[in-house]
Amino acid sequence: MKALLQARNVARMYKLGGGAALRAVDGISLNVARGETLALVGESGCGKSTLGRLLMGFDRPDSGEILFDGQNLAKCSAREQRALRSQLQMVFQDSASAFNPRWTIGSALAEPFRIHGRPWSRQSLETLLNRVGLSAAFFDRYPAALSGGQRQRLNIARAIALSPRLIVADEPVSALDVSVQAQIVNLLRHLQAELDLACLFISHDLAVVRQISDRIAVMYLGAIVEEGETLALLAAPSHPYTLALVEAVPQPGKLLGTPLQGDVPSPLSPPTGCRFHTRCPVAQSRCAVDRPELQERPGLRRVACHFPLV
């Protein structure tokens, strides 16, 4: 399986006032194969959105390289990057601000074609609308007329307009109600199968991720702590943090588990050794000094833990 998108040791640090530095992404490597969905999971501040921005080329990494179809995104010129955009699209969480309020839905959908000088017609755009489950009657209306779920559909329509090969979706369903969320998840899965679309799905919601992804990478404080095939990983997590996340998902018919202690430490001053040792229920003295590397485990699993659970 050839990787469509490949990140190698990507790191990004933000300098703040007073000499403080925020290591948002701290040496991450991952692959997304053609047509595959990789989910990036973690709590707020774990760097998953920063990684998404880096992979989209909105921001450049301090070190490491990002290869899209063999081309290094971090090195290519702005012009080359713009040309690559037709292959690589993004869906945002906040669908309300993702559209210029003064443009009609039709012109918003035509914009990608205009930018890349591709031919389009009103009819083709209406077909596109129908494809994401929106009525063609919306063509001349403004985005404000749509509900949240409809806007997210429009967002997806714009993203697939140029038939890209990869979509980076940053929390695309977190702002939606459960019933609408299910609709969007179904739509994304359907389109992916139809278009042979790879997807990097960034989310904090494990239940949604389980439904949509082939593989999961769990992030904690800027680094991947565990990565593996979705169902296997969720059924039997190896990293104590993954286990805590799985147990914390509120589901009908499940009792409230014992919560993890404390909060996520500030990324401005991350703990030494294993980043998770301050909250880890099975931590030992070694964890406070020695930072575990991400290691291959049987069953296509990678884990960064000295004392993996399984």
Next chain:
Amino acid sequence: MIFSATGRFLYRRKSAAAALGMLLLLILCALAAPLYAENVGVDPMESSLAGTVLRDGKRVDIMQPNDNPLHLGLSPIGPSWRWGAYALGADSQGRDIAARLLYGARASLLIAFSAACLCLVMATFCGLLAGYCGGWIDIIISRALDILWAVPVYLFAISLSVVTVGHDLSFGPFHVQPDSLLLPIGIIALIYVPYAARPIRARTRSLSSAGFVLAARGLGASSLRIVFREILPLLAETVLVLSPLIMALCLLAESALSFLSLGVQAPAASWGSLIHDGEGLIYSRPVVAIAPGVAIILTVLALNALGDAAQAELRARGRR
């Protein structure tokens, strides 16, 4: 689209309609200045200390012996309720106040309008550049504006005027007449650039971090395309809403400069210079100073009301 939107705006906000009506009336009056001067037969620029005027059927001197025993010498003729020459009386040079008021409106409104336009163009340029580019360009522009801002506005305007107004100036191949209106226009525009650039920069910043700008970048749009297609049309609303308020400020600044004889040069008139003329007659013929003051207040009030209504409209639109 624009016309119907303006129409709806005026319909919804009666105060804006009233203010706009008032402004149009003022502009009409200013345009009609020569009409009035010819009709009643006065020259607003020539002094006529020995002239006479027909009043209540009798021909009387424009400069009359003083009716106040405390003041010595001659004092100009006062206002009268009848239509005709010198309806508002005369100034110390024996010129018709009403005619000068109308001619003054031309200068004042022209300067305020041109200065506001120039100021907004410059401010939009600075604000857009600083807000969109960010980084060191933003730091340099913002610091430069801070420096301009640190000098009290009127003091700055006055300093510039002292150096330039009333002198023959040459900027390379360009030669500016000493009494050219370009000088006050340029000066007033310049001093309010920081004032206008700040909100424009802030708006640009918030627009350039908005989701749809990021989305356009994600689609592969170039910076120029983003600025001209995504940001400028929305920024234009902010600038448009700001324009009546800036124009009001410019009008006040112009009147202040002319009041200090640093704006419009005699014998030409503006409302500010008329108040200056009236200063000497303030205790004997207060109308000379009151009339232009009232004109300024009405204009500025209308402009401010218009700006307020536009701002409220923009806020309401943002909520919808």
Next chain:
Amino acid sequence: MTGEALLSVSDLRLQHRQAGILLDGVSLTVKRGQILGVVGESGSGKSLTGLSVLGLQPQGQLSGTLRFDGEDLTRFSSRDWRRFRGRRAAMIFQDPMTAFLPVRRIGPQIVEQIRVHTALSHQAARERVVSLLGRMGVPSPEQTAQRFPHELSGGLRQRAMIAMALSCDPELLIADEPTTALDVTVQTQILTLLKEIGAREASVMLITHDMGVVAQSCTDVAVLYAGVVIETGPVAEVLQAPLHPYTKALLRAIPPMTGSRPERLPVIDGVPPSPDTRPVGCVFAPRCPQVTPDCAIRPPMRGEGAHRAACVLVP
């Protein structure tokens, strides 16, 4: 004490001049010692119901009855309300960052509430704040009281918020989406805390959009749809055997965490009615897969015992 009705809301309606009908017949009861989950999607009026109990709903026409421990809240004067809020019923909000005044330290903000309602001295109030924060599981409560809201993590802020709400020993705690702005691991901590509070200190009305949260931390549940309570009952019964088609569909739409992965998640077609165009009959009828001609008339709550639903299909 348990079992006696503390708050009973019946047929609460709220009509806003511009927005239209926001609440259209909300009836629910919070008994002492109960944790009632009020669950619904955005726009269903769940937060408004919570705000109405404290008289903080937006201006509009309010009708129906609100009884708290036998007192009629609809007859309260603004003075009565001031004595009621924070003293007998307190509220915590979704985002503890914005809910605190950002420019004052945590401690004094809680002290303010205590001193508004009790005659405690400044010193005594401060001591009480520290002990409250400690009880809420805040590490080093004395230092935390001296911090500004933005200096605390989200979880600690919410704990401080709960401490403030409980500072005058209220009988009812209304929690409006208290964990939505928090991370999942912290969410579990806060839910555990709320559960303890419900068991020991006060009745809790937990407003949320998440059925999972209700399942894990509530004793009873009221399901809201488009400003109407459509199903109420003990959590176990409602989740095991939902009566109303909406509740059923809502539960099915949650992606499962165990077992096989469905090809498609079941969805509810259509969108909830907007406040200005509401169906005359059952509010869910336009989207209901089991709609009958009887649905043209708004069904009353039906069912046996505590588990009831507003649906014609219920025997």
Next chain:
Amino acid sequence: MKGVASRLGQMVLVLFGISVLVFAVFFATPGSDPSVRIAGRGASPEVIERVRHAYGFDRPLPMRYLTMMDHLFISRNLTSYVNHGQNVVSEVFAAAPVTLSLVLWAALFWVAGALVFGLIGAAFQGEWIDRLVSLLALIGLSIPVFWLGEMVNLVSESRFHDSWLFSWVPPLGYVPFMTSPLGWAKALILPAMTLAVAFIGLYSRVLRTDLLTAMQDDALRTARAKGVGPWRLWFCHALRLSGLSALSLFGLDFAQLLGGGALLIEVVFALPGVGHLTYQGLSTLDLPLIMATVLYAAFFVVIANALIDGLYRLLDPRMGRGSHDG
């Protein structure tokens, strides 16, 4: 500490920028030659040349800038071009107390007026009293201050001077505090009120808007849910939350007035303050005097900016956590 140092550095930089700017305006405006101006209209080329040499205008610009700064700040013996032998720096320091008194009085009126009007407007939002206050504020904002001064003079010194209302008004001019505190107050009350009118208009509007925004804030909803009464709600919560932006505005305006922004009022009411001094310098083209007053003004603005910034950090703890934008 690092923040303070960088702040100081910025202040020095801004001051330097201003001094260069002012210097450039007077001595390097393209097409305008200071020696021609000093020599007067129609002077012969020889006279102009003599003036140029006598005033040192033939030396290179950076040298002249350094010399002037030396005279202004280090040896502090910059003398007037017009009235030779008169020390400009000491003249500015002599005028400063007058301006300071005037502006302090004005600030008193305008803060009180803005608070009253702003609170009334916000508390009675949409009612007739709010509309009335808004209209008054708008009118106050629209009156040219020098004209208002003239009108006040007209009413208080001439037309109604003999009525009970204005009989106490002293003739135009300034009375030092040390001479007679009562006379000092009497001389300043009307000019200060005149000066305050526009600011009351501006600030009451700003405060009203900010208060109404604050009342919509989540924190205020919490306060209501706590059972806080209306007085506490307005004064301890809403005002605390919304007063900050008005405060930073206040600092800037106060400093601008102190630095000569009150020039028009000082001229109209014949108060010998810094603004009046500048005006004199302007009418006689006394460049060193103008240079000194403008720099003095800028100095105040910069200092006030720094003070307000510090106060802001003190009152709003969210500031000062690094330069994290957002």
